């Protein structure tokens with residue numbers, strides 16, 4: 001049992017979050033739990049988080065367990081997060097793939113922990129803004145996330161004012177979004193390229209098309225080394241030899257798997273499979 005002044009069963013919470021998402025909740029996250037789970041406590045009619053977790057512990061797995069687990073995910077994101085990945089996408093990756101995939105006129109891009117959809121929307125904006133040559137191509141931006149609430153938000157394509165204030169150039173807001181009351185909705189010219197579904201990166205993966213570019217950004221940091229290794233190993237089969245894998249600024253394949261090489265985009269590194277001999 002965790003030595004802490006909190007009254008609720010943090011060990012149980014930590015265990016179910018780990019089992020269902022692979023996320024490792026550090027001990028200091030104990031204080032976040034009260035805030036994150038407060039709304040679920042109120043909705044459930046429980047008197048406290050202590051009571052809620054005690055009840056859940058004695059019940060078979062159900063919707064409230066799932067909500068608790070999802071609420072403990074960190075969904076922090078923003079449009080054009082870190083900027084340089086999108087510069088590299090625009091200046092190097094897409095121009096290169098435009099030539100290499102000209103014979104099939106098809107591109108598959110995966111936002112593999114899409115949160116509320118800003119990453120997928122940013123990719124779509126880079127394409128629409130800079131690559132008229134891709135008009136008529138079959139472009140599919142697939143966004144997946146473990147949290148049902150996030151996937152639903154992605155499908156709605158609706159963003160609050162404070163969200164469009166983060167990272168989104170003003171001219172893109174005007175060009176690619178419609179005002180809906182206090183929110184902003186992605187225009188069909190972007191949303192028609194995007195598709196969203198729920199998916200747990202740490203469970204079995206569904207059948208997905210081979211990807212040309214994968215944004216696997218700011219999610220591996222929550223996993224232990226074994227889970228990172230499993231995901232990065234599984235990711236190999238999703239990539240062509242010339243596909244790109246993009247990780248978050250605090251994430252790397254180094255010392256985890258030996259199958260990727262870094263591609264230097266000056267202020268940002270992407271990854272590619274080392275063995276270029278197969279699946280071209």
Ligand SMILES: C[S@@+](CC[C@H](N)C(=O)[O-])C[C@H]1O[C@@H](n2cnc3c(N)ncnc32)[C@H](O)[C@@H]1O
Pocket residue numbers: 020021022023073074075076077078081112113114115116119144145146147150199200201202216217218219222248
């Ligand atoms: C910090 S956000 C990153 C969002 C976006 N990729 C970015 O870089 O801005 C992490 C996302 O990973 C999702 N996530 C956590 N564990 C996951 C898992 N096992 N499988 C799929 N998604 C997961 C969370 O729900 C959350 O939306």
